[in-house]
Amino acid sequence: MKSASSSSQAVEKLRSLIFTGKLGAGSDHLESELAGVLGMSRTPVREALLVLEGQGLVDVRPRKGVRIKPLSPADMAEIYDVLTELESLAARNAANAHYTQGELALLSSCIDEMDRTLRAEDREGWAKADDEFHAELVRLGNNSRVSAIVSMMSDQVRRARLVTLHMRPLPTRSNADHRKLYEALRTGDADAAHRMHHAHRTETKDVLIELLRKHHLNSV
Template sequence: MVSNERNEASKPSLTEQSYETLRNAILSNQLAPEGVWSDREFCERFELSRTPVREALLRLQSEGLVEILPRRGTRILPLNASDVREIHQVIKALELEAALTIAQSADNADALNAVSQTVVAMEDALEKNDLDLWVSADAQFHDEVVSHCENRRIVKTYRSLRGLTDRARYFTLRLRPLPMQSTKEHRQMYEAMRDKRLSDLEALYRCHWDRTTEEIARLIQEHSQSRPLSPLR
């Protein structure tokens, strides 16, 4: 009666806690992606003990945020232009698949409604010249599309990859042109989804992501030429 399935809310384990702490520290760039860190340094800095930290690092490695060098230490992987391009390509493919699924679904009223609202929010934010609001609406657009595709694997993979590039998106936001073009594209994507124009939807999606990707990747390339390449795993 009392017990439902959410048992992780009751008491976050230290491993979970370590994972969240380290992940946030990396994504917010509090941990510089340079040099090799030892377990001890993580422990001392965040007041955690070794086992939870080790298990958290293993998870972060599987997500591609860090690289564990056996018997040597842990390296925070920097995000270079090539990484952004690779990750965005996967995101593009997954999100397009989700959008196509929604467009072809018979029962997509909820999804379309949710997506529609985010488009309106983007247009409002643009009018008010509120970039933070726009970013939030933009993120929500993509999240709503993915969330409504009824495929937990797509959602999970998408979320984990998306987190990686939020760093990049955040830092390059104010360096990019005002997102008028982007806002228009989002409306077009929504309408193509609504009207079940599948090939239009696909072309729009690919175009949108390819353009966004190039904008961000170029900015990263210009602003951090000194950073080393990061091997995967």
């Protein structure tokens, strides 16, 4: 039990170091070095690195240590293509489920929070609420396979977006898209929900990839 708990702590600490850039993209590290940074033994660190490798954040190379994985515009294009199709399917399924307004309450509160954080120009707060919105949309789609695949890719998307968060205009258009999607779900318009979310994710992909290319962030 203690080992599992230590491994979980190591996962969260390493994720934080990666997302804040303290472990830079493309950098190489020894397992013993990371254990020293975390103040842990090597066993939970080794277990944590295998978890992070499964999430696409690191490459574990036997006898060579670990590399913080770069993420190229081409990688992001592939990831977003998959997410766009799967989340759009989730939107269609959620609309077809004819959820009550109460069952859609979390989506609505996420949109309200995104509006609030945009007014305050709190981009990190907006990103957190946006993540929660997309996670809830996938949950409402009620397809465990879709949920598993989206979860596997979400960290890579979040990582790239955090780097570009302050390079783009305030995402007011994104919030308007979310409100239109909510209305389609509330009224049970499955075709509109699928179409609007597909267009939204496609536009988001185009903006993100253009920023990665423009600023030469191939090692994100």
